[in-house]
Amino acid sequence: MTNHRTHRMTWARFLLLLGTGTFVTSCTTVQTGPEAQALASSISSPAAESHEVESCRQLLDSAPLGSAAGLNASEIRLVSWNMQKKSLPNWRADYSRLTDGRDLILIQEASLRVDTIGDLPAAPHWSFAPGYRTDDSITGVLTLSRTQPLARCSFANTEPLLRTPKATSITQFALQDSDETLLVVNVHAVNFSLGLGSYKRQFKQISDVLERHQGPIIFSGDLNTWRAGRTQTIEAMASKLGLSAVEFSDDNRKRFFGSPLDHIYVRGLSATHSDSSVVTSSDHNPMTVTLGM
Numbered sequence: 001m002t003n004h005r006t007h008r009m010t011w012a013r014f015l016l017l018l019g020t021g022t023f024v025t026s027c028t029t030v031q032t033g034p035e036a037q038a039l040a041s042s043i044s045s046p047a048a049e050s051h052e053v054e055s056c057r058q059l060l061d062s063a064p065l066g067s068a069a070g071l072n073a074s075e076i077r078l079v080s081w082n083m084q085k086k087s088l089p090n091w092r093a094d095y096s097r098l099t100d101g102r103d104l105i106l107i108q109e110a111s112l113r114v115d116t117i118g119d120l121p122a123a124p125h126w127s128f129a130p131g132y133r134t135d136d137s138i139t140g141v142l143t144l145s146r147t148q149p150l151a152r153c154s155f156a157n158t159e160p161l162l163r164t165p166k167a168t169s170i171t172q173f174a175l176q177d178s179d180e181t182l183l184v185v186n187v188h189a190v191n192f193s194l195g196l197g198s199y200k201r202q203f204k205q206i207s208d209v210l211e212r213h214q215g216p217i218i219f220s221g222d223l224n225t226w227r228a229g230r231t232q233t234i235e236a237m238a239s240k241l242g243l244s245a246v247e248f249s250d251d252n253r254k255r256f257f258g259s260p261l262d263h264i265y266v267r268g269l270s271a272t273h274s275d276s277s278v279v280t281s282s283d284h285n286p287m288t289v290t291l292g293m
Contacts, residue, residue, distance in 0.1 A: 051153065051154055051155065053155075053205055053208050053209055056153035056170065056209050057208070057209055057212055059151045059153065060151055060153070060170075060172050060181075060183070060209070060212075060213065061212065063150035063151040063172055063181065064150070065150070065174055065179065065181070068147060068148040068149065068150055068173070068174050069147045069148070069174065069176075070147065070173065070174035070175045070176040070177075070178070071103055071104075071145075071146070071147055071173050071174070071175055071176065071182060072103070072176050073175040073176060073177075073178060073182070073216070073269075073292065073293040074292045074293060075103075075272075075290060075291075075292055076103050076104060076182075076218075076269070076290070076291040076292065077101060077102045077103045077104070077288075077289075077290050078102060078103065078104040078105075078106065078218065078220075078264075078288070078289050078290075078291065079098050079099060079102050079104075079105055079106065079286055079287070079288045079289075080106040080107075080108075080186070080220040080221060080262065080264055080286065080287045080288075080289075081098065081106070081107055081108070081282065081284065081285075081286035081287070082107075082108040082109050082188070082221075082222040082254075082262065082282060082283075082284035083095070083107055083108070083109050083110060083111075083281075083282050083284075084109055084281075084282040084283050084284065085109045085110075085111035085137075085139055086111050088280070088281045088282065089281075090280060090281045091281040091282065093281070094279045094281040094282075094286075095120070095281075098286050098288065099123070099144075102123065102146075102288075103123075103145065103146045103147075104123075104143065104144070104145055104146070104184060104218070105123055105142075105143070105144040105145075106141070106142075106143055106184070106186040106220050106221065107120075107141065107142040107143075107144070107186075108141050108186070108187075108188040108221050108222045108284075109139055109188065109222075110128070110139065110140060110141060110142035111137050111138070111139045112128070112137060112138050112139070112140075112142075113136060113137045120142070120144075123144035123145055123146050124145075124146070125144065125145045125146070125147065125148045125149065126142065126143075126144055127142070127143040127144075127145070127149055127152045127154075127169055127171045128140055128141075128142050128143075128154075128169070129141045129142075129154030129155070129156070129167035129168060129169035129186070130154070130156070130165075130167060131156055131164070131165040131166055131167035131188065132164045132165055140154075140167040140169075140188075141167045141168065141169045141186045141187065141188050141221065142169075142186075143169050143171050143184060143186045145171065145173065145184075147173060147174070149171040149172055149173055150172045150173060150174055150181060151171075151172045152169065152170065152171045152172065153169070153170040153209065154167060154168065154169050154170070155167070155168045155202075155205055155206075156168075157190055157198065157201065157202040157205070158198070159190055159191065159192050159193065159198070160190070160192070160193045160194070160197075160198045161192040161193060161194070162192050166187075166188045166189060166190050166191070166202070167187075167188055168185065168186070168187045168188075168202065168205070168206060169185070169186040169187075170183060170184070170185050170186075170206070170209055170210075171183070171184045171186075172184075175215075175216075175293075178215075178293075180214065180215035180216065180268075181213075181215050182215060182216050182217070182218065183210060183213050183215070183216075183217045183218070184217075184218045184220075185206060185210070185217070185218065185219040185220065185221070186220060186221050187202075187206065187219075187220075187221035187222075187223065188221055188222050189202060189203075189221070189222060189223045189224040189225075189230075190202050190224070191224045196229045196230065196233065199224075199229075199230055199233060200233055203233055203234065203237050206219075206237070207237050207240065207241065210241055211240070211241065215268060216266070216267055216268030216269050216293065217241065217243060217265075217266065217267040217268065218264070218265075218266055218269065218291070219238075219241075219243055219263075219264070219265040219266070220262075220263065220264040220265065220287070221262070221263070222261055222262050222284065223261060223262065223263050224261055225259050225260065225261060225263070226256035226257050226259055226261060227257065227259075231259060234263070234265075238265050241267065242267045243265035243266065243267050244265060244266060244267070245263060245264070245265050246263075246264040246265070246266060246271045246274050246287075246289055247271075247274065248274050248275065248276045248287070249274075250275065250276065251276055252276045252277060252278050252285045253276050253284075253285055253287065254283065254284045254285060261284070262284055262285075262287055263287075264287055264289055266291060268293060269291040269292065269293055270291065270292060270293075271289050271290065271291055272290050272291070272292055273288075273289065273290040274287070274288070274289040274290075275287070275288045275289070276288075
């Protein structure tokens with residue numbers, strides 16, 4: 001009985017720390033087992049964080065360039081994947097293979113549990129935007145990076161029908177030998193809605209943050225573009241912000257009603273390699289790309 005109660009109290013604290021971005025290297029007070037303790041020792045002090053559009057814009061505008069090492073803008077290796085909450089047994093092998101050597105790892109439906117948190121690390125810096133929560137897990141979008149972000153923002157938008165939150169993470173990175181910064185958007189789009197109102201609000205929120213940014217952008221995730229109006233919403237935003245879609249010659253992205261659901265858009269970068277391989281460990285196939293300025 002004592003162990004069960006302690007586990008529940010620990011998990012509640014764990015969720016709070018993840019949600020507020022204060023799960024840091026020097027914090028060893030969250031005792032959640034060897035995996036979580038190992039993770040705690042590998043996470044650097046968090047970047048400045050915001051959960052509101054205007055404060056996010058101000059935060060990104062004021063991020064100090066010298067506060068973190070930069071990504072190599074001539075070669076940014078990225079994977080973006082909806083992991084389906086790690087619900088299939090062979091996800092670990094695919095995760096390990098896909099994330100090996102990546103500078104940026106963008107995961108949608110990242111389900112974090114106290115007992116399996118140590119299974120995910122493949123990069124030292126975590127930026128997690130929480131969405132759906134249960135008693136023993138929290139699901140959202142997770143951006144892992146080889147270098148520490150300068151700043152980060154996260155938003156949650158509620159599904160109109162299921163009333164479950166969908167998360168967005170925006171992280172800002174310094175670039176080597178450049179005064180510009182890179183914004184990385186990792187999004188799981190609202191899915192179940194009768195109209196486009198909630199979908200458009202989610203992406204207007206993102207657009208409002210990005211429109212003042214002058215540097216390169218990576219915009220990716222499960223955008224749930226399964227109808228024409230949703231695709232048009234994304235294309236209008238991409239046109240406004242100067243984003244271009246990454247193309248896949250061997251395109252195995254998940255489709256619904258003939259339309260791909262997962263996308264990578266970029267600005268100020270071009271793809272030197274892109275791939276969408278078939279996996280059996282999720283209902284979505286991952287997208288991998290190498291980008292350069």
